[in-house]
Amino acid sequence: MFQSNLLEAGQFHPLEMMQNTSESDVPRIREDECFESATKSYSENHEGGAASGEEQEPRPKRKRYHRHTQHQIQEMESFFKECPHPDDKQRKELSRELGLEPLQVKFWFQNKRTQMKTQHERSENSQLRAENEKLRADNMRYREALSNASCPNCGGPTAIGEMSFDEHHLRLENARLREEIDRISAIAAKYVGKPVVNYSNISPSLPPRPLEIGFGNQQGIGTMDIYGGSGDLLRTLSGPTAADKPIIIELAVAAMEELTGMAQMVEPLWLSTTLDGAATVLNEDEYVRSFPRGIGPKPNGFKCEASRETCVVIMNHVNLVEILMDVNQWSTVFAGIVSRAMTVEVLSTGVAGNYNGALQVMTAEFQVPSPLVPTRESYFVRYCKQHTDGTWAVVDVSLDNLRPSPSSRCRRRPSGCLIQEMPNGYSKVTWVEHVEVDDRGVHNLYKQLVSTGHAFGAKRWVATLDRQCERLASSMATNIPTVDVGGINES
Numbered sequence: 311m312f313q314s315n316l317l318e319a320g321q322f323h324p325l326e327m328m329q330n331t332s333e334s335d336v337p338r339i340r341e342d343e344c345f346e347s348a349t350k351s352y353s354e355n356h357e358g359g360a361a362s363g364e365e366q367e368p369r370p371k372r373k374r375y376h377r378h379t380q381h382q383i384q385e386m387e388s389f390f391k392e393c394p395h396p397d398d399k400q401r402k403e404l405s406r407e408l409g410l411e412p413l414q415v416k417f418w419f420q421n422k423r424t425q426m427k428t429q430h431e432r433s434e435n436s437q438l439r440a441e442n443e444k445l446r447a448d449n450m451r452y453r454e455a456l457s458n459a460s461c462p463n464c465g466g467p468t469a470i471g472e473m474s475f476d477e478h479h480l481r482l483e484n485a486r487l488r489e490e491i492d493r494i495s496a497i498a499a500k501y502v503g504k505p506v507v508n509y510s511n512i513s514p515s516l517p518p519r520p521l522e523i524g525f526g527n528q529q530g531i532g533t534m535d536i537y538g539g540s541g542d543l544l545r546t547l548s549g550p551t552a553a554d555k556p557i558i559i560e561l562a563v564a565a566m567e568e569l570t571g572m573a574q575m576v577e578p579l580w581l582s583t584t585l586d587g588a589a590t591v592l593n594e595d596e597y598v599r600s601f602p603r604g605i606g607p608k609p610n611g612f613k614c615e616a617s618r619e620t621c622v623v624i625m626n627h628v629n630l631v632e633i634l635m636d637v638n639q640w641s642t643v644f645a646g647i648v649s650r651a652m653t654v655e656v657l658s659t660g661v662a663g664n665y666n667g668a669l670q671v672m673t674a675e676f677q678v679p680s681p682l683v684p685t686r687e688s689y690f691v692r693y694c695k696q697h698t699d700g701t702w703a704v705v706d707v708s709l710d711n712l713r714p715s716p717s718s719r720c721r722r723r724p725s726g727c728l729i730q731e732m733p734n735g736y737s738k739v740t741w742v743e744h745v746e747v748d749d750r751g752v753h754n755l756y757k758q759l760v761s762t763g764h765a766f767g768a769k770r771w772v773a774t775l776d777r778q779c780e781r782l783a784s785s786m787a788t789n790i791p792t793v794d795v796g797g798i799n800e801s
Contacts, residue, residue, distance in 0.1 A: 385407070386404070390419065390422055494658060566695055572724070572744070579600060591616070592744070605711060609721070611748055612746040613748075617744075618740070621776050623739055626735045628664075631702050634727075637651050637672065650675045656670045660694065675688075682753035686720035690706045691706070692726075693705050700730075704727055707723065707725075726742065743766065
């Protein structure tokens with residue numbers, strides 16, 4: 311009715327209002343309309359709106375309501391800047407000053423907050439749309455660039471849609487392995503065509519050894535002198551040919567990857583045999599799926615022996631790596647397991663100052679101190695590497711495919727240890743032993759001992775290393791008391 315009266319009087323027209331109203335006045339007009347409707351509702355509730363049940367009677371003529379004055383709006387806006395959420399006391403005081411009802415003041419502040427929130431959301435939406443359009447343009451530009459690009463490492467396409475994530479990961483892994491093979495091949499190329507070099511002959515070029523290991527009169531004597539000669543395998547082997555060296559290097563790099571995975575992976579590769587998970591066995595099916603590369607399938611009649619053990623030893627990682635890479639120290643520390651050992655040829659001495667990248671071809675004979683268990687001879691390559699996280703790894707893998715022998719009864723799949731530095735001169739050692747053997751010559755009394763890994767498994771290697779480290783730490787201790795601490799003085 312109010313609008314019709316205005317139209318009849320010729321005072322306002324909707325189109326003229328839209329044309330003559332600037333954009334800055336639109337929110338204020340909407341705001342005033344909301345205030346008018348709120349004021350109408352308030353007045354109707356106070357002026358007899360209870361006559362809802364008498365719908366048949368004609369409604370009284372509505373009163374004409376006026377907008378807030380410019381002074382009232384300015385006062386409320388200035389108060390809004392200081393306090394957007396006034397309480398009842400503040401609203402009543404403000405209504406008295408401006409000549410408004412408290413409910414009108416309350417509705418005005420509610421509408422003002424809603425208006426500010428809407429403006430803020432509209433501004434955020436505009437910014438997000440602009441950023442979204444920018445990202446879309448960048449995405450299209452990158453897609454177009456990737457569709458015509460190729461991987462600098464593997465040479466394959468780089469578009470994500472053209473290959474799966476696993477394939478892309480394998481390509482990057484293969485590229486990384488090729489780089490490592492090329493690096494080691496370049497190091498080994500210096501030794502191609504040279505005569506066989508025994509590791510003891512190059513010991514002066516290696517870092518000085520702060521730790522000398524000996525047992526009685528055996529100190530400084532090689533294992534070949536201790537046992538008075540070597541076996542048939544040790545006498546007949548010669549150094550690898552120039553054609554064999556690239557194969558050996560590639561095999562060593564693959565063995566390092568496999569050892570790292572076997573030392574760190576858990577189920578389903580390693581299955582627990584006890585409730586506490588202390589004892590584990592290798593899942594051979596999962597092993598074949600996880601590590602398809604290697605030295606080939608298991609020979610007929612051979613059995614798999616795999617074990618893993620972890621312990622903390624009282625020796626720093628530098629000395630542990632030195633013991634493992636020096637054939638004399640290695641065979642001396644593990645004299646109960648290694649009956650003979652020698653280095654056939656050194657392909658790489660590693661980085662100057664440490665054994666990172668050291669590569670050497672070795673042969674060794676492993677034993678159990680009993681004539682009822684045949685010894686195990688192995689011809690293998692040993693590779694030492696320092697990983698990016700500071701962990702050292704030393705891995706052995708058999709080279710029987712290069713020197714096939716009908717008398718060979720043992721083949722070492724990637725075996726060795728991961729050495730992690732710990733505080734106060736300690737080291738955490740994770741040892742993995744994985745061999746395939748023909749155990750038909752083992753006496754029945756020792757069948758279970760050998761098959762469970764207690765004879766040649768990781769548990770025996772770790773126990774021996776722990777015992778020798780404690781012995782060396784005790785012999786090198788300097789804080790031993792000089793008085794008898796166990797005596798009791800009688801008064």
